[in-house]
Amino acid sequence: MQIAVIGSGYVGLVTGTCFAQMGNRVTCVDSDEAKIRRLWHGDIPIYEPGLAAMIRSGSDAGDLSFTTDLAAALRGAEIAFIAVGTPMKEDGSADLQYVLAVAEEIGQKMSGDLIVVDKSTVPVGTADKVRETIRRQLDRRAAAGDTAAAAYRFDVASNPEFLKEGAAIADFMRPDRVVLGVNSPETGRVLSHLYEPFVRRDNALLLMDVRSAEMTKYAANAMLATRISFMNEISRLCEKVGADIGHVRAGIGSDRRIGTAFLFPGCGYGGSCFPKDVQALIHMMLEYDLPAPLLNAVEEVNRVQKEVLVEKVIERFGDSLVGRVFALWGLAFKPNTDDMRQAPSLVIVRRLIERGAAIRAFDPEAVEQAKIYFDDIPEGKISYVSNKYDALNGASALLLLTEWNVFRSPDFDEIKERLREPVIFDGRNQYVNLDLPSRGFDYCAIGSPMRRGMRD
Ligand SMILES: NC(=O)c1ccc[n+]([C@@H]2O[C@H](COP(=O)([O-])OP(=O)(O)OC[C@H]3O[C@@H](n4cnc5c(N)ncnc54)[C@H](O)[C@@H]3O)[C@@H](O)[C@H]2O)c1
Missing domain, CATH: 3.40.50.720 (NAD(P)-binding Rossmann-like Domain)
Structure with missing residues (x-):
């Protein structure tokens, strides 16, 4: 499958690298140019055991690449994971500005049908906000005469990440469980297929509502x-x-x-x-x-x-x-x-x-x-x-x-x-x-x- 992972921090890098290891074509996106430049040179911005070698082999095989250009990453992608930060606001709530900014940008730049997956940890109801944000952008494009945009179909799913820093690769490759929150059987089928290689050892793949x-x-x-x-x-x-x-x-x-x-x-x-x-x-x-x-x-x-x-x-x-x-x-x-x-x-x-x-x-x-x-x-x-x-x-x-x-x-x-x-x-x-x-x-x-x- 062709996948875009948006946000190349702990979760995004590990997610993208592990999907690439399983034979998918993955583009990791980040808005931080310096981070992407470092990744181009094989310089890994975080310390996580085993990650550097896997990034190198994924890049060498041509299955893993890095960019700041979201439109290019979305071209031909079937699935886009949102893996940006959701830091704490002063009142304790989760700050959704990065997630929603990505949703907006996806709506502006997607160029085909797409399954958008929230991997960031987000409050209940966020998938609906992401859906509305993308819809709004597509409607705007349609109103401006972009007839193709009017026809794009998309769905929003939730796939929370449970990896532990320090053991992130092992956790991702052999998870205790994969949780997939979907509101349509077709999205459930596509994401189950993507995760099938990771749950071959009786670890659970749990399909549920978003x-x-x-x-x-x-x-x-x-x-x-x-x-x-x-x-x-x-x-x-x-x-x-x-x-x-x-x-x-x-x-x-x-x-x-x-x-x-x-x-x-x-x-x-x-x-x-x-x-x-x-x-x-x-x-x-x-x-x-x-x-x-x-x-x-x-x-x-x-x-x-x-x-x-x-x-x-x-x-x-x-x-x-x-x-x-x-x-x-x-x-x-x-x-x-x-x-x-x-x-x-x-x-x-x-x-x-x-x-x-x-x-x-x-x-x-x-x-x-x-x-x-x-x-x-x-x-x-x-x-x-x-x-x-x-x-x-x-x-x-x-x-x-x-x-x-x-x-x-x-x-x-x-x-x-x-x-x-x-x-x-x-x-x-x-x-x-x-x-x-x-x-x-x-x-x-x-x-x-x-x-x-x-x-x-
Ligand atoms: N770190 C963990 O152990 C862990 C585990 C499970 C879940 N999570 C959750 O996953 C999410 C990401 O966490 P993290 O630790 O990977 O965060 P991080 O801060 O390490 O990485 C986030 C990345 O997103 C990038 N970004 C921000 N806005 C962007 C945009 N508009 N376009 C592209 N890139 C953008 C940032 O530059 C940064 O590189 C959070 O919601 C977190 O709660 C984290």
Whole structure:
């Protein structure tokens, strides 16, 4: 099939690349000229394992190309995916300006029959808005004498994306399920055919109406965010009553009705999706005069959780952190991505600096992104190193914020030697089973109080 994917960010690039891998002819479109120019030169604007090689092979095979020219991408295309951002507006609602701008442009530039698919995460009812927007543009063209435009048929479907950054290729190639929201059997048939190679292993292809598909994406993300906030809240009580959150997790996760996934406590969820999607869902409920006590609580627990590690630092070192340096391992909101959007590190770094501390940070991939987010922080208050151990020199403590593999089993003798004091705050509970206090470390994880190290 010939496909246009509009918006070449995380979702658009992965979607386009994976469809091309399955033998489709895909044109990825973006309005950002610099991004498209980089893609022409094989320079991939995001870090996502495996993506660069697949883009190269797709481009070499002639199945994958990049352009800023939407009209050219739509020429001959049977399907156009909309994969632009839907960021959060100040009131918490999803900002649809990019989606609707693309819809408008599709209406202005389409040159044949087309199935338009919303892949962006959009509030329920957006497909109708996209349909109306395209219709309006086609009517305008028809009124201006474009007789061909008057005859174009189009349909709008919803195909929300569930990929996880860091495992995006695997998620797309072998999805747990594909959700297709369609209002016509013919569109359902075409999209089912497109996705057939991706669901050969008994993974579900779920056909449903458009509104249910739109709702499914928000419900899925809200459910996952709820599990995280639930575990974070339980971890706080564990800390007070002397229970071990790790045992509790194993104890409840083995119940098949609960399951083990997404039950890890930590220093809060972040990223481009959970925070904005929970907020957008709350906003949708408000629009229908429905209270959203559970979703509001999920967000509030998460907001507080991003402060938990800082509170532990203050408990250990006192209110003023003037003159202290803290080593940070991990800046990205999760491993295997350079995405800093809503990352807990954004809160933690600023809180520590507000109290007078300086930060020395290491992240395998996110440093360049972090520099953009921390652009306003005064000189000397934050620095970045390219070797994880260099972050430790003379620091009062190590804070682990992202569970990258490179932090899994570090050389603790070296950590001890380099730190001014052997203190570790583990925001991802990576070292809970290592009995670090017996090796002389003061060790503090999520859901347990500081355990003092045995010193010689
Ligand atoms: N990132 C994820 O893990 C993820 C997962 C599932 C769903 N989603 C959803 O997918 C959507 C896209 O997310 P993303 O992370 O890929 O966003 P992104 O910000 O990485 O990429 C969006 C791209 O769209 C481009 N764009 C904006 N307006 C355009 C226009 N008029 N024409 C062409 N290109 C335009 C931007 O330049 C940008 O490159 C969002 O709704 C998001 O919620 C994201």
